[in-house]
Amino acid sequence: MKILQAMFFPPEQPGGVSSMVPYIQENFKKIGWDMEIFYLPKRIRCKGSEEIEFATFDWEKYKENEIVEKYIQTIKDYTWWTKLRLQQTYDVIHAHHPIAGLVMKKLFPDTPVIITIHSSYENELLLNHKIKASDLSHAFLTSIYRELEFHLDGIITVSKSFKAYLSKYVENEESIQVIYNGYDFDRFRPITHDNHIPQIISLCRLVPAKGLDILLSACAELKKRGHNFVLHIIGDGPIREELEQKAKEKDVYEEIIFYGYMLHPEEFIPFYDIFVLPSRAEAFGSVFAEAALSQLALVGTNIGGIAEQIDHGKNGLLVPVDDVPALTNALEELVVSPNYRVELARNAWEKAKSEYSISRVINQLKMIYQNNVQY
Structure with a gap:
């Protein structure tokens, strides 16, 4: 089976997902699965120009917001880079960021795409005093969760409490699976x-x-x-x-x-x-x-x-x-x-x-990948 791990940050970045995915790759290779890691390099900025549309909401009503504009441009950049670098097909794509998930499903519509949502960007901005809950950017960022649910083939998150948080923004919270992080x-x-x-x-x-x-x-x-x-x-x-x-x-x-x-x-x-x-x-x-x-x-x-x-x-x-x-x-x-x-x-x-063993994560993901693969 050929799997793509679609990240946002490079693997060498600090943080749970960035440090964990390479170990996931290493352990799947041990059992003979082909797995690649893909991400957007920091140097790729303002390259994409393709128009962006969402199926579940009209993003243009948030258009004048600086954070929204930056987010949309990043989607365009991720799209540009993906088209440039990925020319092959995969059995399953596992995204680790909303932008990666949306872009991968758009460019690989016939491939099962699942996503692990590791954190809340809007909460980070709120707590770091960058936005307010009443801001347009907050409404835009929380609307992304429903868009992911509409397009993607599965949503995973990292704790029961975060699943409860996401449930406010999706239609079927029971479809969200919880997989705690694992470590080598x-x-x-x-x-x-x-x-x-x-x-x-x-x-x-x-x-x-x-x-x-x-x-x-x-x-x-x-x-x-x-x-x-x-x-x-x-x-x-x-x-x-x-x-x-x-x-x-x-x-x-x-x-x-x-x-x-x-x-x-x-x-x-x-x-x-x-x-x-x-x-x-x-x-x-x-x-x-x-x-x-x-x-x-x-x-x-x-x-x-x-x-x-x-x-x-x-x-x-x-x-x-x-x-x-x-x-x-x-x-x-x-x-x-x-x-x-x-x-x-x-x-x-x-x-x-x-x-929190990595082997437990591997077994859980293996089942999800096998259940989603299209033969």
Whole structure:
């Protein structure tokens, strides 16, 4: 069987889907399936000019919106690049971005095209203060989900909570399948270590949606309570300078190390003790699974896919979104109790090993591909 994995970002980009798809390809090749990865290079901009039409709504009523115009141009560019580069046929195409899904079905109408929707672009824009829920761009982006349902042969998403979110914008929510992300366990090697001062790590793109402002405030309170710790922040983004300034104002700059972007953070994560990310939204939250596989104690917000990964008090701690006192208390509980954080870390590792294997994803996708293939 010949499968095309149609991505948007290149595989080397950080993030759950970009890091997972190459491992999917590798594992399918082991069982003799032919699989290719396709994506739009960053340098391809404003090349496409083909007119765009949707079957379920009129996009031109949103035409004057800058975000909508950019999205439409990206569809045109993806179409241009696909026509230029893909000349062969496939048994199934698996898209990993709405633009990829729509373009592939348009250009390969007789080929089954399924899509995994990994996250919500409109939620990202909302939480990062780029748009409002009343904006034309929000209405346009949420209309895309119904368009995908109309054209494509199957929709997959990464958590039950995100399926519930999508259900507001499609006609048949029961047709959406949930497949949790899977990981190659060989990438993660827990290491026995004894840190006299607790080492806390947060790994994400530095944007408002990740709630790092809340984390810095919690760390400031933790310091006021007399606790020693080091917070390692791995990642880069538009608010890095703002976060560094906030750390200075909160008098916790000396306790924090800003690393910037790191290509293979899983090589360093096992040396830390606590993973924390107070996100304001997560469809799944791949970094929590990765931290669990590195055998760290987890602290996250009680939303989305994070709440499906963490059983509060058993394999991690959950706190409400934007709740500085609750986050401070959760971190304090782990900082002062090495035995408790080791227990939580061990439980997190066991759950991740049992539920997030790449072999489980391969078996689930294999069934979906076989059910969709047209002989």
